[in-house]
Amino acid sequence: PGLFTDNGSAFSAANSVGLAGRLQVNDKLLATGALEVWRVRDGLGASAQGPASEAGQINAFIAALDKxxxxxxxxxxxxxxxxxxxxxxxxxxxxxxxxxxxxxxxxxxxxxxxxxxxxxxxxxVNIDDEMQQLILIEQSYAANSRILSTVSDMIDTLIAAV
Incomplete structure (x- = not known):
């Protein structure tokens, strides 16, 4: 396996279902318990850390991106x-x-x-509309009240005349 593993194993194209959940960073980067990022530069199989100026592996990664x-x-x-x-x-x-x-x-x-x-x-509820309807009902009630008062006065006058 390379830098990324399929649960510690090499990638198998026959077992690609669920791969995203199984991807892991290679345990060799944690061989001593601490993150050994120098292994990216020197190779996962390197037994000791090489010079920090060695850029061969990094340049190979960059070349692979452009291939x-x-x-x-x-x-x-x-x-x-x-x-x-x-x-x-x-x-x-x-x-x-x-x-x-x-x-x-x-x-x-x-x-x-x-x-x-x-x-x-x-x-x-539209308050303006409701107020208009309430005023109309009040005016109609007042008009009916005046009509009933007038009819009552007319009947009283008619009975008094007989």
């Missing part, structure tokens, strides 16, 4: 792409997807707020 790799044509990945370019494209794609999702969320939130506001307006 064109081929991919299957149905994946949507260019057939000849470097890991560096693929990673940059993936980060850009994720950033664009995040911005699109935020815009969709904001639009949906605004639409939901408009609907909730309309619902509150239709279900709530």
């Amino acid at each position: 064109p790799l081929s991919s299957a044509s149905g994946t949507g990945i260019p057939t000849d792409v470097t890991i560096r370019d693929f990673a940059a494209e993936m980060i850009t794609s994720q950033a664009l997807e995040r911005v699109k999702s935020e815009n969709d969320f904001n639009a949906a939130s605004s639409a939901a707020e408009v609907v909730m506001s309309a619902r509150r307006n239709s279900e709530g």
Whole structure:
């Protein structure tokens, strides 16, 4: 196994399901109990720490990032792409997807707020409208009261005349 292991073992393409949950940093980086990052520079199999100025392994890692790799044509990945370019494209794609999702969320939130506001307006009590209706009822009651008083006076006058 290399720098990253599949639960301490080398990667097996036949067992790729659930790989993200099994990925680990190679235990050789912790051989003495402390993090031995020099093993990244000198190699996982190195028995002793080499000079700090030795950059051969690091340069090999950088060269590997720039080496064109081929991919299957149905994946949507260019057939000849470097890991560096693929990673940059993936980060850009994720950033664009995040911005699109935020815009969709904001639009949906605004639409939901408009609907909730309309619902509150239709279900709530409109005080101005209720006051107008109350004044109309009061005026109608006063008018009916005057009519009844007038009819009562007319009947009393008619009975007194007979």
